[in-house]
Amino acid sequence: MSFQVNFNTHGADLNAAYQAVLNDNDPVNWLIYSYDKGTNDLRVQGTGDGGLEELYDEFNDGKIQFAYARVKDPNTELPKYVFVAWCGSGVPETRKGFFNSHLSEVSKFFKSFHVQINARDEADVEPDLIIKRVAESSGAKYSVHKEKARAQPAVTPVGSVYQKTEIPDIAAMQRESMKKEGPPKPVGTNYEPVQTAPKPLAARWGGVQTQDSGAVSIRAEREKAERELREREEQLARERERQERNIEEERRRQEEAEARRHAAEEAAQREREEAERQRREQAAAEARAHEEERKRLAAEEQERQRRAAEERERQQREAEERERQQREAEERERQQRETEERERQQREIEERERQRRDTEEREKQQKEAEERQRKQREAEQREKQQREAEERERQQREAEKARRQEEELMAQQQAVNAVQHQALDTTAHAQGTNGLSAVVLFGYEAAESNEMTLIEGETILQIDQVDEGWWFGVGDDGKKQGLFPANYVQILEEEEEQEPMAPPPPPPMPPVSQPTPTPKEDLGQTAIALYDYAAGEDNEISFKESEIITHIEFVSEDWWQGVGPDGTTVGLFPANYVELQH
Structure with a gap:
């Protein structure tokens, strides 16, 4: 500081x-x-x-x-x-x-x-x-507009403390003294002048002698009066001289005192001036020393202030830089938090919306599946009832025919066997000339009454491609016929050489009516299972590897819905567990 x-x-x-x-x-x-x-x-x-x-x-x-x-x-x-x-x-x-x-x-x-x-x-x-x-400190002591102008005293070297010495007025003192003692009585106070009438000159000279005695007394009185007057005047002169001596002595004493005072004042003034000079010199020396010290301290202070200012500027720049970086970091964090918050809210909204849509879709699909299952069960029930009625009618017709032909059948049992063998040969010949044949690649268990069970390696004859995914054919033993999946068999190429014709068969048996094949039901989009899957929820289905899922609906990218291998259960299953069938 x-x-x-x-x-x-x-x-x-x-x-x-x-x-x-x-x-x-x-x-x-x-x-x-x-x-x-x-x-x-x-x-x-x-x-x-x-x-x-x-x-x-x-x-x-x-x-x-x-x-x-x-x-x-x-x-x-x-x-x-x-x-x-x-x-x-x-x-x-x-x-x-x-x-x-x-x-x-x-x-x-x-x-x-x-x-x-x-x-x-x-x-x-x-x-x-x-x-x-x-x-x-004002020097002359006077007031403005307060007292009348008066004569200024004589100026002496020390005017500030000078007082004028009053010189006594001797004449006034004499007058005062005379007033005090009273004026001397005139010499002729008791003199009464003799009143004489003018006389002729001769008479005047002659009268001198007659008046000698009176003149002597008058002269004596006059002399006395003159003498008293002279004495009085001498006394007054002595008194005046004494007073003058006293006044002169007083004046001399005052002048000496004034001279001593003036000398003392001059000495005091010189002392004051010398003291003032020494004080000024000392003050000047102190001022110079103080000024030098002040300049030195000022230079040090300026240097300190300059360094302090530079340090403050540096610290301020660093603080501003830190503050700017902090503001930028806070702004980035705030923007990131806002972005994350918006994304989180958007994800929550999308997730809630997706869950809502999934729930609505599942409920809708569940209702549709239940409706389809209900309709399918009703259709199956009607179909079953119809098949049962047709079966009963057929059985009745066959029973009636059987009763009519019972005797003929009994008599011609051998012929029937021959006819059957001939029919097999005829079927084989027809396949070679008019139909397609295929070899079974995978075993297949019939799920419906109008389907045919396949055994791996057997041959299917008289194939009719009634649908893209389902065909109709007759087993190689001639005992079974029906629908089967087309991707379970492989078509055989037609042989170049035909087998020799069989001998003519015996007369044919009366024709036996064959059941008309039921058209294949529309199974919608189908898929084959690549892996086993066990349902984890009530709304899911289970299946084994290679089983077929039908009526598939693509409810989402990862989960599909379809009818299970049992043909009745509808539910969700993972899409990556199956492969679509085209």
Whole structure:
């Protein structure tokens, strides 16, 4: 921290308060400065227009304060400026050490003032004392427009304390003395002049002798009076001389005293001037030392402030960079959280929507499957009833025919056997010329009454391709016929050489009606199982490898719905467990 007074922090406020006190038209007539806590930053503690009485209450024993006030000189009624430097008795010793150097800097800030007061307690800042100091500092003691003009005393070298020595008026003193003693009586106070009429000259000369006695007495009285007058005049002359000697002695003593006083004053003035010169020289030396110290401290302070400013700028740049990176990271995190939240919400919405659609679809498919199963069961029931009725009718017809032909059949049993063998040969010949034959690749168990069970390796004759996936044929033994899956057999190529014709058969037996094959039911989209699968839920189906699933519906990408191998159970199954059949 710099040891100098800092005028920069609150410079505008300090200067504004100072200019307000200098301005005679401004009501503000005092200001007081103090320091910011713990620093040397000078600030405005307060201003006011209440004069020295109001300023008196602002001083604090625990502070260093500087006051500046505008007052009226009681002698001249002109504005005078007072600078008060206050160092309270309660100020810490460490702060007191800076008081003198700070006082010098603050006094330069105020530039001009008439009276400076260095105060340490309240007695030094009494308003009456300050006014008295202002009056004493004004030099000539006069008032404007208060008393009549009077003659100015003679100016002496020490005019500030000179008092004119009054020289007594000797004539006045004599008049005063005469008044006190009373004027001397005229010599002729008791003299009565003789009234004589003018006489002729001759008579006048002749009358001298007659009047000799009267003239003698008159002369005696006149001489006496003259003598008394001379004595009185001599006495007055002696008195005047004595008074003059006294006055001269008094004047001499006063002149000697005035000379001694003047010499003493001149000596005191010289001492004061010498002391002032020494003080100025000391102050100048101290000022130079202080200025050098101030410059050194200022340079150090500037260097410290420069380094501090650079450090603050560096720290500020680092802080701004950290803050920017933090804001960017927070913004990225916020955007990522918002994106994740939107995606999560979208996934939840899609999942709920998918579950809703799946549920609705499963319910719909379940209802449709149940409806199909119901319709299928009803159709199967009707078909079964119809087959049973047809079977009963056929059995009745056959029974009737059997009864009619019973005797013929019994008689011609051998012929029947021959006819059967001939029929087999005829069937083989017909296959070679008019029908297709195929060899069974996989075994197949008939699931319906109109289907035919296949045995691996056997030959199927008279094949009729009634449907893309299902064919109709006759077993190689001629005892079975019906529908079978086309992908379970392989067509045989027609032989180039035909077998020789069999001998003509015996007369044929009466024709026996053959049941008309039932057209194959539409199984919809079908698939063959690639792996075994056991149902994990009530709405799923189970199957074994190579079993057929029919009436497949593609409810989703991973799960399909169809009719199980038993032909009645409808449910879901994994799509990757089967292979579609085209």
